[in-house]
Amino acid sequence: MSATSVINLSREIETIRIPTGEKIVLGSGTPVVITQDLGGTYTVAVQGQSGLYRILNKDADAIGKPVETYSTPDGHGDAPVNEQAVWDQLRTCYDPEIPVNIVDLGLIYSMEIKPQDAGGNSVEVKMTLTAPGCGMGPSIASDAQSKILSVPGVTEARVDLVWDPPWSAERISPEGKSKLGMA
DSSP: OOGGGOEEOSSOEEEEEETTOOEEEEOTTOEEEEEEEETTEEEEEETTSOSEEEEOGGGGGGGTOOOOOOOOOTTOTTSOOOHHHHHHHHTTOBOTTSSSBTTTTTOEEEEEEEEOTTSSEEEEEEEOOSSTTOTTHHHHHHHHHHHHTTSTTEEEEEEEEOOSSOOOGGGSOHHHHHHTTOO
8 A cells, every 4th residue: 555545544443344334433544545446335445454445425524525415305205216216326335345336347237216105215226246146236226216216206225135037247337337347
Protein backbone atom coordinates (compact mmCIF):
# COMPACT_ATOMS: atom_id res chain seq x y z
CA MET A 1 0.00 0.00 0.00
CA SER A 2 1.40 3.36 -0.92
CA ALA A 3 1.40 6.07 1.71
CA THR A 4 -0.65 8.40 -0.52
CA SER A 5 -3.55 5.94 -0.75
CA VAL A 6 -3.81 5.15 2.96
CA ILE A 7 -6.82 6.59 4.82
CA ASN A 8 -6.97 6.46 8.61
CA LEU A 9 -10.50 5.80 9.85
CA SER A 10 -11.87 8.90 11.57
CA ARG A 11 -13.94 6.80 13.97
CA GLU A 12 -14.64 3.21 14.99
CA ILE A 13 -16.91 1.37 12.52
CA GLU A 14 -18.42 -2.06 12.05
CA THR A 15 -17.33 -3.67 8.78
CA ILE A 16 -18.08 -6.95 7.05
CA ARG A 17 -15.18 -9.32 6.38
CA ILE A 18 -15.07 -10.56 2.80
CA PRO A 19 -15.98 -13.29 1.88
CA THR A 20 -17.10 -14.74 5.24
CA GLY A 21 -19.65 -12.03 6.04
CA GLU A 22 -18.38 -11.85 9.63
CA LYS A 23 -18.90 -8.49 11.34
CA ILE A 24 -15.59 -6.93 12.42
CA VAL A 25 -15.07 -3.64 14.25
CA LEU A 26 -12.19 -1.51 13.00
CA GLY A 27 -10.98 1.13 15.43
CA SER A 28 -10.52 4.83 14.92
CA GLY A 29 -7.20 5.49 13.20
CA THR A 30 -7.05 2.09 11.47
CA PRO A 31 -5.15 2.57 8.18
CA VAL A 32 -7.15 1.36 5.14
CA VAL A 33 -6.91 1.53 1.36
CA ILE A 34 -10.07 1.59 -0.79
CA THR A 35 -9.93 -1.21 -3.36
CA GLN A 36 -13.50 -0.79 -4.70
CA ASP A 37 -15.88 2.17 -4.53
CA LEU A 38 -19.17 1.24 -6.23
CA GLY A 39 -22.85 1.65 -5.44
CA GLY A 40 -22.31 3.53 -2.19
CA THR A 41 -20.35 0.75 -0.48
CA TYR A 42 -16.58 0.46 -0.15
CA THR A 43 -14.21 -2.49 -0.15
CA VAL A 44 -11.05 -1.78 1.80
CA ALA A 45 -7.81 -3.52 2.64
CA VAL A 46 -6.38 -2.90 6.11
CA GLN A 47 -2.72 -1.96 6.12
CA GLY A 48 -0.66 -4.75 7.67
CA GLN A 49 -3.47 -7.35 7.49
CA SER A 50 -4.58 -9.81 4.85
CA GLY A 51 -8.14 -9.86 3.62
CA LEU A 52 -10.75 -7.33 2.60
CA TYR A 53 -13.58 -5.60 4.43
CA ARG A 54 -16.82 -3.97 3.27
CA ILE A 55 -17.76 -0.58 4.63
CA LEU A 56 -21.43 0.21 4.29
CA ASN A 57 -22.71 3.54 3.03
CA LYS A 58 -23.85 4.59 6.52
CA ASP A 59 -20.18 4.64 7.62
CA ALA A 60 -18.71 6.29 4.50
CA ASP A 61 -17.91 9.43 6.48
CA ALA A 62 -15.27 7.46 8.45
CA ILE A 63 -13.21 7.27 5.22
CA GLY A 64 -13.98 10.81 4.12
CA LYS A 65 -16.75 9.89 1.67
CA PRO A 66 -20.30 11.27 1.57
CA VAL A 67 -23.10 9.18 3.06
CA GLU A 68 -25.70 8.65 0.32
CA THR A 69 -29.37 8.71 1.32
CA TYR A 70 -31.75 6.02 0.08
CA SER A 71 -35.00 7.08 1.66
CA THR A 72 -38.57 6.21 0.90
CA PRO A 73 -40.27 9.20 -0.76
CA ASP A 74 -43.20 10.69 1.19
CA GLY A 75 -46.70 9.83 0.01
CA HIS A 76 -45.62 7.15 -2.44
CA GLY A 77 -47.59 4.20 -1.08
CA ASP A 78 -50.30 3.98 -3.71
CA ALA A 79 -48.26 5.11 -6.71
CA PRO A 80 -47.67 2.60 -9.48
CA VAL A 81 -44.16 1.18 -9.44
CA ASN A 82 -41.90 1.89 -12.37
CA GLU A 83 -40.28 -1.52 -13.03
CA GLN A 84 -37.30 0.11 -14.75
CA ALA A 85 -36.68 2.17 -11.60
CA VAL A 86 -36.42 -1.06 -9.58
CA TRP A 87 -33.96 -2.53 -12.08
CA ASP A 88 -31.97 0.73 -12.02
CA GLN A 89 -31.72 0.54 -8.22
CA LEU A 90 -30.59 -3.10 -8.39
CA ARG A 91 -27.86 -1.96 -10.80
CA THR A 92 -26.42 0.15 -7.97
CA CYS A 93 -25.69 -2.99 -5.88
CA TYR A 94 -22.30 -4.64 -6.23
CA ASP A 95 -20.51 -7.75 -5.10
CA PRO A 96 -17.66 -6.34 -2.96
CA GLU A 97 -15.03 -8.32 -4.87
CA ILE A 98 -16.31 -7.90 -8.44
CA PRO A 99 -16.69 -4.48 -10.12
CA VAL A 100 -19.93 -5.45 -11.89
CA ASN A 101 -23.42 -4.77 -10.55
CA ILE A 102 -25.59 -7.71 -9.46
CA VAL A 103 -27.92 -7.40 -12.48
CA ASP A 104 -25.14 -7.48 -15.09
CA LEU A 105 -23.38 -10.19 -13.10
CA GLY A 106 -26.47 -12.34 -13.65
CA LEU A 107 -27.27 -12.77 -9.96
CA ILE A 108 -30.92 -11.64 -10.25
CA TYR A 109 -33.11 -14.57 -11.28
CA SER A 110 -36.48 -12.83 -11.00
CA MET A 111 -38.17 -9.62 -9.90
CA GLU A 112 -41.92 -9.39 -9.35
CA ILE A 113 -44.04 -6.38 -8.38
CA LYS A 114 -47.26 -7.20 -6.52
CA PRO A 115 -49.94 -4.64 -5.62
CA GLN A 116 -51.01 -5.02 -1.99
CA ASP A 117 -54.67 -5.16 -0.89
CA ALA A 118 -54.04 -2.51 1.75
CA GLY A 119 -52.30 -0.24 -0.76
CA GLY A 120 -48.74 0.06 -1.90
CA ASN A 121 -46.67 -2.51 -3.71
CA SER A 122 -44.42 -5.36 -2.75
CA VAL A 123 -41.31 -6.21 -4.76
CA GLU A 124 -40.00 -9.75 -4.53
CA VAL A 125 -36.56 -10.58 -5.88
CA LYS A 126 -34.88 -13.94 -6.17
CA MET A 127 -31.12 -13.74 -6.47
CA THR A 128 -28.13 -15.99 -6.18
CA LEU A 129 -24.41 -15.58 -5.59
CA THR A 130 -21.39 -16.55 -7.66
CA ALA A 131 -20.53 -19.18 -5.02
CA PRO A 132 -22.91 -20.88 -2.56
CA GLY A 133 -20.44 -20.61 0.33
CA CYS A 134 -20.04 -16.83 0.06
CA GLY A 135 -20.84 -15.20 3.38
CA MET A 136 -21.57 -11.86 1.71
CA GLY A 137 -25.03 -12.96 0.51
CA PRO A 138 -27.01 -11.41 3.39
CA SER A 139 -25.10 -8.13 3.04
CA ILE A 140 -25.68 -7.91 -0.72
CA ALA A 141 -29.36 -8.88 -0.31
CA SER A 142 -29.83 -6.26 2.42
CA ASP A 143 -28.23 -3.60 0.21
CA ALA A 144 -30.59 -4.55 -2.64
CA GLN A 145 -33.63 -4.51 -0.35
CA SER A 146 -32.90 -1.04 1.04
CA LYS A 147 -32.38 0.39 -2.43
CA ILE A 148 -35.60 -1.20 -3.76
CA LEU A 149 -37.51 0.37 -0.85
CA SER A 150 -36.39 3.81 -2.07
CA VAL A 151 -38.36 3.41 -5.32
CA PRO A 152 -41.66 5.37 -5.35
CA GLY A 153 -44.65 3.06 -4.93
CA VAL A 154 -42.69 0.31 -3.13
CA THR A 155 -43.91 -0.29 0.41
CA GLU A 156 -42.39 -3.75 0.94
CA ALA A 157 -39.35 -5.49 -0.51
CA ARG A 158 -38.09 -9.03 -0.08
CA VAL A 159 -34.83 -10.36 -1.51
CA ASP A 160 -34.43 -14.12 -1.25
CA LEU A 161 -31.19 -15.99 -1.90
CA VAL A 162 -31.73 -19.09 -4.05
CA TRP A 163 -29.32 -21.68 -5.41
CA ASP A 164 -31.31 -23.30 -8.20
CA PRO A 165 -30.33 -23.05 -10.93
CA PRO A 166 -26.67 -22.71 -9.97
CA TRP A 167 -25.02 -19.51 -11.18
CA SER A 168 -22.51 -19.71 -14.03
CA ALA A 169 -20.49 -17.16 -15.98
CA GLU A 170 -22.88 -17.55 -18.92
CA ARG A 171 -25.39 -15.45 -16.94
CA ILE A 172 -23.15 -12.36 -17.11
CA SER A 173 -24.52 -9.68 -19.45
CA PRO A 174 -22.48 -8.45 -22.42
CA GLU A 175 -21.86 -5.21 -20.45
CA GLY A 176 -20.62 -7.20 -17.46
CA LYS A 177 -18.37 -9.37 -19.62
CA SER A 178 -16.89 -6.26 -21.17
CA LYS A 179 -16.11 -4.77 -17.72
CA LEU A 180 -14.47 -8.05 -16.71
CA GLY A 181 -12.47 -8.30 -19.93
CA MET A 182 -14.40 -11.41 -21.02
CA ALA A 183 -15.85 -9.96 -24.24
